[in-house]
Amino acid sequence: MGDLYLIGLGLSKRFLTNASIESMKRSDVIFLDSYTSLSCDLSKDVLEEIIGKQISIVKREDLEQGYRNIIESLKTKNVAIATVGDPMIATTHVGLAVEARKNGYNVRIVPGISVHCYIISKSMLSSYKFGRSVTLVYPYEGKTDMTTYNVIKSNQEAGLHSIIYLDLRDGKPMDGNEAINLLLSMESQRNEGVIRLDDVLVLGERLGCDEERVFALSFREAIKVNLNRPPYIIIIPSKKLHYMEVEALKCLH
Ligand SMILES: C[S@@+](CC[C@H](N)C(=O)[O-])C[C@H]1O[C@@H](n2cnc3c(N)ncnc32)[C@H](O)[C@@H]1O
Structure with missing residues (x-):
């Protein structure tokens, strides 16, 4: 046996x-x-x-x-x-x-x-303050699945950070720029102030590889940033950061 x-x-x-x-x-x-x-x-x-x-x-x-x-x-x-x-x-x-x-x-x-623990560690955000994680999926037949937006919103209401995995469909990993634009388009559809251009996100690129990068930047900056290649993972930090978390994120600029 x-x-x-x-x-x-x-x-x-x-x-x-x-x-x-x-x-x-x-x-x-x-x-x-x-x-x-x-x-x-x-x-x-x-x-x-x-x-x-x-x-x-x-x-x-x-x-x-x-x-x-x-x-x-x-x-x-x-x-x-x-x-x-x-x-x-x-x-x-x-x-x-x-x-x-x-x-x-x-x-x-x-x-x-896991990429989950890896990005928590590299972000230096408090591991006690992570809420539900979620996968951002490709729009299907022109429709956007709003689950990711809803999860970020409810984590924010509880003062928690959100980890966002990006879709991997038929071997095609979602690109970082596509993910950022998709999140912003969700905000345009709902307009509930969950994702603002000046809000900070943490972006992990090719974690564990030689060319790994971890950035903390605003959505406004993220739209223009030159990215390399997937895979990517995103953290949307809580809007209620401890002052030490604020300092930690500055180290990722
Ligand atoms: C659904 S999760 C599976 C996680 C896996 N079981 C683990 O524990 O690491 C897969 C997603 O995590 C993210 N991911 C996985 N590896 C990554 C890496 N090396 N760098 C950045 N993001 C990564 C990508 O968004 C990918 O689509």
């Missing part, structure tokens, strides 16, 4: 842990989740070279609709799902973990450095 490993790879090669490498080596079948996040240098080829085993890339439907095949494989094999970042943060793997557990298999979670 095998175990199910849910393995976090961290954001890039340098954040792979011994625990994640050992767990992959212990697994008979390894799937690399290609749809919840992306990395500048962690790929199937790089991982295969590090662990000396074959890895298969899986898409969302392979795991969500094909989960029975994975449970079936557990009868005789250790199966690993490896994910960039942390395997349980802003992913949908909990369903698979619950199903494996219900079928009597051990589930071994190997945490990885």
